[in-house]
Amino acid sequence: MDRIKEAIEAVVSRYHTANPFLIAERLNIEVDWAELGHMPLGKTIHDGEMPIVMLNNSLRYSPQRYFVMAHELGHVILHEGLNSYYTGLSTGHDKLENEANEFGVGLMGLLYVEDNDRLPETVDEIQREYGIY
Numbered sequence: 001m002d003r004i005k006e007a008i009e010a011v012v013s014r015y016h017t018a019n020p021f022l023i024a025e026r027l028n029i030e031v032d033w034a035e036l037g038h039m040p041l042g043k044t045i046h047d048g049e050m051p052i053v054m055l056n057n058s059l060r061y062s063p064q065r066y067f068v069m070a071h072e073l074g075h076v077i078l079h080e081g082l083n084s085y086y087t088g089l090s091t092g093h094d095k096l097e098n099e100a101n102e103f104g105v106g107l108m109g110l111l112y113v114e115d116n117d118r119l120p121e122t123v124d125e126i127q128r129e130y131g132i133y
């Protein structure tokens with residue numbers, strides 16, 4: 001099994017939810033809604049060792065907030081300790097973004113099952129529900 005699927009399964013079985021906001025709460029990750037303008041939709045900053053996820057206020061009532069939060073959680077869980085790397089240098093940035101997206105999409109698949117008590121019939125269904133871009 002790949003590292004990202006493994007990370008998703010570990011988190012979901014540990015916290016008994018695939019809801020990224022509940023997972024963040026249980027990991028004591030601070031989540032702040034902020035005026036970030038048009039972009040980015042979310043970003044993770046660090047206060048010393050502590051990650052703080054900033055989410056764009058424009059997503060506050062949008063289902064897309066779940067995916068954006070899951071993406072940022074992916075960075076925190078998969079890339080902890082690499083933060084100077086992923087905020088600073090451009091080398092490897094795409095790879096890290098792809099990994100965070102993969103984490104987000106995988107988590108949303110499980111959240112769908114949690115919310116709907118069934119598997120989604122199509123990938124479209126998950127995308128529509130959580131605004132995955």
Ligand SMILES: [Zn+2]
Binds near residue numbers: 096097100
């Ligand atoms: Zn990212």
